[in-house]
Amino acid sequence: MSRSKVKQKDGLSTERQKYNGKHKTLEKQTKFKQRSDRITQHSTIHDREKALEKPGKREAISRKYIKSEPATGDVPSKRKKNIIRIDPHDTSNKRMDDSPLSKDVSVDKEVKLSQNALFRAIKPTPAILSFVEDNVQVVTAFFYEFALAKHKLSSNLGSYFFSFLCYKSLLFSHRFHRSSSFPTPTLPEIAFAGRSNVGKSSLLNALTRQWGVVRTSDKPGLTQTINFFRLASKLCLVDLPGYGFAFAKDEVKDAWEELVKEYVSTREGLTRVCLLVDTKWGMKPRDHELIDLMERSKMPYQIVLTKTDVVFPVDVARRAMQIEENLKPKSSVVNPVMMVSSKSGAGIRSLRTALAKLSRFVKP
Ligand SMILES: Nc1nc2c(ncn2[C@@H]2O[C@H](COP(=O)(O)OP(=O)(O)OP(=O)(O)O)[C@@H](O)[C@H]2O)c(=O)[nH]1
Ligand SMILES: [Mg+2]
Known part of the structure; x- marks a missing residue:
């Protein structure tokens, strides 16, 4: 075998080695990722199962897990603030000692104002x-x-x-x-x-x-x-x-x-x-x-x-x-x-x- 041919063979083998090395590290990385994903998924399920055993916390925790899991697609949805909207005309939300509803207050005020105005309109002789x-x-x-x-x-x-x-x-x-x-x-x-x-x-x-x-x-x-x-x-x-x-x-x-x-x-x-x-x-x-x-x-x-x-x-x-x-x-x-x-x-x-x-x- 000529010296130039031996050199060519050596060059190819080193390139192959390099390629093989890269491929192996990529494989390792994907395997590692898959494993870590599996572990987190498993721990989440395990945690949820554990949490569900406690009845008091069940609702709050299930809400937490529902929120932490992205709803659709890979992009996690932005956290929304839990805003409670109270209907001002719904009396079931009112305590008995609360002030009356805004509509009634205005009506009361109108009556009071008109009474006051009537009183002020009296011109004493x-x-x-x-x-x-x-x-x-x-x-x-x-x-x-x-x-x-x-x-x-x-x-x-x-x-x-x-x-x-x-x-x-x-x-x-x-x-x-x-x-x-x-x-x-x-x-x-x-x-x-x-x-x-x-x-x-x-x-x-x-x-x-x-x-x-x-x-x-x-x-x-x-x-x-x-x-x-x-x-x-x-x-x-x-x-x-x-x-x-x-x-x-x-x-x-x-x-x-x-x-x-x-x-x-x-x-x-x-x-x-x-x-x-x-x-x-x-x-x-x-x-x-x-x-x-x-x-x-x-x-x-x-x-x-x-x-x-x-x-x-x-x-x-x-x-x-x-x-x-x-x-x-x-x-x-x-x-x-x-x-x-x-x-x-x-x-x-x-x-x-x-x-x-x-x-x-x-x-x-
Ligand atoms: N500024 C002022 N205060 C008064 C006058 N008359 C009474 N008060 C006050 O009003 C309050 C009640 O007075 P009372 O005489 O006890 O009233 P009453 O009608 O007998 O009350 P009851 O016994 O609860 O039915 C007291 O704090 C008095 O000081 C007044 O002419 N001017
Ligand atoms: Mg008295």
Whole structure:
């Protein structure tokens, strides 16, 4: 064999060797890949089987595995965020104490706005404005009042006697839970009714200047019995439990309401009911219920606006006009609407004058 032929043979063998080596590494790589794929697949199945044995985790884990496996093709799909869409009109998603649905809120707002707009549209007459001006003046000292009473003796005679009597005499109080145990009516009675927290007990204190004798609280529902306060042997003032919202059980509140209704419609000796209305909030459906009852039993009642110190005088006038307009067709209502503040003392003198006319010590 010639030397050149031997060289050629050597070259071919080295190329073949190179080729064989490359081929082997490629084969090795594909085998390795296949094996590793098989292992991961096996471990996934094994893990899933293991996970499915635990019932609690079953659902969550199956979801995880479903997500980790590409849905179609080789390209794994992008992870999508799990967004829960709540239908705003589906009430089954709402808790009972949640705010009402947006549609209802807007309707409520519209009603409230229109009521507010109606109230603001009331134009008080000059007569009612001057009456309010007289009644929202703050009267602080008793002697100031006393001097005024002397000065305007004819108009303030009742107030003078009333305050003198309240000032001098002690109040005798009795509390009653049941109508069967009410005291026998020997004196003319004036009752103070209204929603809880409207200021009934505070007004009784202000009228009689016996601060602290009648207990008051900023928590609605303090007065829970019918309380009779005898002024010497001339007059009896009656503090009634409130109705409407109060910190008490529903059945207890119903019992108070029944007691008040029974007292107002059947009590002999009851000459006047002062129905107290918060100036800021006006009359509510339960007030109208009591008014209807008093109308049926022909019981004279006087509307008294309370807490006038927390609203503007023009709004006091508006409220008074609104109520007088609403109660125009009623026959047992006593006009005009009175307005008081137990805090500032405004209007207390006028109310005393009006109520004193009902007592025994002022001859008609
Ligand atoms: N700003 C102001 N607050 C008042 C006035 N009158 C009463 N209040 C307050 O209103 C709250 C309720 O007063 P009460 O006299 O206890 O009311 P009530 O009607 O007897 O309430 P119940 O006994 O729960 O029915 C208290 O915190 C009083 O201080 C007032 O003229 N002006
Ligand atoms: Mg009270």
